[in-house]
Amino acid sequence: MKLKHIHIDDYKLFHDFDIDFCKGNEPLGIIVITGVNGNGKSTLLDYIKPKQAAKNPAGKISVEVEGTGQIFEVPPRLTQWTAYQEAFRSVLYFSPGNTGKASQQLEKEILKYVDRFVYVEGKTSFEAYREIQALIDTIFADFHLQVRFKGIDADKHLVFINPNNEEFGVEGLSDGEKQLLAKVLPLFFADMKGRVVLMDEPESSLHPSWQSYLLPVLRRCVESQDCQFILTTHSPQIIAAAYKEEIRILTRREDGHVQTEHCGEGPYGWTVERVLDEIQKVPMQRVPEIENRLEELRKKIRLGQHETGEFTKEMKGLEALLGFSDPDLTLIRLEVARRKKGKKA
Numbered sequence: 001m002k003l004k005h006i007h008i009d010d011y012k013l014f015h016d017f018d019i020d021f022c023k024g025n026e027p028l029g030i031i032v033i034t035g036v037n038g039n040g041k042s043t044l045l046d047y048i049k050p051k052q053a054a055k056n057p058a059g060k061i062s063v064e065v066e067g068t069g070q071i072f073e074v075p076p077r078l079t080q081w082t083a084y085q086e087a088f089r090s091v092l093y094f095s096p097g098n099t100g101k102a103s104q105q106l107e108k109e110i111l112k113y114v115d116r117f118v119y120v121e122g123k124t125s126f127e128a129y130r131e132i133q134a135l136i137d138t139i140f141a142d143f144h145l146q147v148r149f150k151g152i153d154a155d156k157h158l159v160f161i162n163p164n165n166e167e168f169g170v171e172g173l174s175d176g177e178k179q180l181l182a183k184v185l186p187l188f189f190a191d192m193k194g195r196v197v198l199m200d201e202p203e204s205s206l207h208p209s210w211q212s213y214l215l216p217v218l219r220r221c222v223e224s225q226d227c228q229f230i231l232t233t234h235s236p237q238i239i240a241a242a243y244k245e246e247i248r249i250l251t252r253r254e255d256g257h258v259q260t261e262h263c264g265e266g267p268y269g270w271t272v273e274r275v276l277d278e279i280q281k282v283p284m285q286r287v288p289e290i291e292n293r294l295e296e297l298r299k300k301i302r303l304g305q306h307e308t309g310e311f312t313k314e315m316k317g318l319e320a321l322l323g324f325s326d327p328d329l330t331l332i333r334l335e336v337a338r339r340k341k342g343k344k345a
Contacts, residue, residue: 002027005062015257029222035250041232050088096201102182109186175205192225203235211237236275
């Protein structure tokens with residue numbers, strides 16, 4: 001199954017709300033939903049979860065199952081209930097954070113994979129361990145993980161080793177390693193064909209450099225398994241790895257209800273600063289105190305006060321704090337030089 005469209009009549013922030021998951025009429029493999037806090041990103045994922053169907057307010061969810069379009073009313077009518085359950089059992093949900101659950105989930109999935117490898121395929125546990133490490137090496141090549149999977153001990157606990165060959169259990173992994181392995185590795189263990197995977201803020205506990213590589217890994221899963229990922233995120237690194245047709249921005253209308261906006265251009269390959277400015281509409285990218293001090297310098301230039309002792313003192317103070325090569329300070333110096341040159345002319 002793949003989601004194509006959702007309409008919600010009236011629920012919390014959503015009133016006569018529509019969001020599509022397609023390019024043209026074809027459902028996309030990856031959709032990235034973003035927007036400021038409080039605009040209903042997590043609520044929207046809750047609306048999709050099959051366990052919520054009977055409780056959800058009126059709406060419609062359009063899906064594609066094996067190439068055939070279907071529209072389910074929400075809550076599903078009695079005549080649709082069996083078909084709805086059959087279609088939506090393919091939906092998986094990953095919540096943000098909670099490293100304790102991530103540890104348990106990772107251990108559960110690896111143990112299940114090894115059991116299948118040994119008892120169904122008739123191979124040895126050591127072959128299973130090598131297969132798991134080979135998958136980790138392939139999937140996470142760009143992440144440069146500093147741990148390797150060694151095997152399973154007598155108490156059925158996972159054993160990892162670090163570059164110093166020191167052994168430790170799953171709890172010895174960093175929070176980021178737990179989240180990454182628990183959420184992504186099982187996707188390559190199972191048959192994901194037709195699955196819809198909901199990921200709420202998958203950047204949780206992940207270093208920004210890892211966040212940049214998350215979508216490329218999910219794309220490989222989409223391409224090899226024909227599944228669909230729907231993510232909510234605040235991460236500019238994840239947004240910068242998405243194509244413009246994959247981005248959905250939740251914003252507020254004048255009446256306070258939420259609407260969906262699409263990207264006119266970008267953001268694939270944009271800098272983090274440009275994503276923050278043009279997609280996420282972050283008004284300040286520095287701490288407010290510094291932003292205000294920089295703006296005061298610009299104001300003094302506009303008022304012709306750039307040759308005063310006060311301006312020079314503040315400029316030197318910011319150079320000492322931010323570094324002489326700070327880009328904003330460089331632009332300010334260039335503007336001062338331009339005005340001085342113009343004055344002489």
